Amino acid sequence: MNDLQLANKNGAAFWRALGRARGYELIERPGFLAALDPVRNGLRVVLTSAEPPAADLAELTELLKSRSWPRVTVEDPYGVVAPSLTPQQWPVMIRPPAPVPAPTVEVVHVRTEAQLAEVDKVVVEGFPLPHFQPYGSAAAVPPALLTTPGFDAYLIAVDGQWAAAGATVTQDDVAGIYFVTTRPEFRGQGLARQLMYAVLRQLDPLPVTLTAAEPAQRLYNSLGFKTIAQSTWWSS
Template identity: 45%
Template sequence: MTTIEEAPLRQARNSAAFWAATGRARGHEVVRRPGYLAVVGDARAGVRVLIQRAGLDAGEVAEITDLAARAAGPVDVEDPFSATDLTHLGMRTWQMPVMLRRPGPVDGPAMEVTRARDEEDLHAAERAVIEGFELSRFEPYRGGELFPSALIERPGVDVFVARLDGEVAGACVTVLDDGLGSHYWVGTPPKFRSRGVGRAVMLGSLAHLTGVPVTLTASRLGRPLYESLGFTVTSPSTWWSSTP
């Protein structure tokens, strides 16, 4: 059973598993160190750094600084422990809570939610997430760039899509690794918001994770939804980004 105190570490490990799988599926370099994992991508994907322990040593901070300086595109750093100071990078920073849900049943979704089974589903999920998160770095759209097709072939990784009136209205990714589930990219395009899509895609994707603890990192707007689904706040996660 994952405790409140363990949730940041378990979230960090799960995030590393997800981004390592994504990076390898994209053909990008994956850098693994005791204190962090980094995926070094191209000018559109950029560099993603996942800090893996509470407080990095000077050598690891220097390596991250070098990765940021050499990045071909945007730089994003996630620190679930909020213990490493990267102010010197000059990037904007903010905090979002790591949340934990205990194992337990969920209601059925109010609309159709299915796993992405083919390239068509995957591309529809990509578009929903790109629009929902306003990921302008991935415009103009290139199919398979955010969610490469090899990603859904990875054990433990599932992409879900919610359909409303026959259209894909939302999407998310779940990762089951080492007995813990986690959610990523829970996105709804603007034209489908306030219609229950976010709740539906969460319920549909939680259905296969009811027997394990589940974590996620919540935005301010998403937190009330996640709390209504049984998630509780465990700790603040600090994010750093070079994007405006």
């Protein structure tokens, strides 16, 4: 399995875990995984094969037009689809095992539902995720994830307030990093770097993958992540 396949496998594992925890309907085929939420998150698809069967592509086309989804996102790291949606490209990155410094602030490894609720709040406000606002109307990072095998979450506090958060999914021979964010009022303090130090030390000796939003790409490059592909995210 090459690096892109490893990264894509983990991305599908993340959405499988998140979809189950949120109570979404899941459809899994050889060529794609889809999480369906007609109320809030809409249709979220991860293409999982560079050569999806024709039947899978036909089913995906039907899914896209079958309902009036509140949101649609189709993540295609292989460049095999071109739906009538708006494309954006994000780098898929991977990092081989390597030492990193110890964090210089306390990074809390989440163990309780109360702590995970704080992760949810930081993620909803930090990204932000407007379809999960106002905070508390639904959980973007639901309590069921706490008992999901391979899922872990982390928090950093500043002056008694939860300021930064992130999560990981470990499956088999690779780990993925997701939801890394800092609340707006705490940005510029290097908290994302401190969080990454703690997470990478926790995940050692596995290779680690992520898909990087543009503001964070310089940080990830400095931590040893290398771009292996440009994934197209088609969204409504």
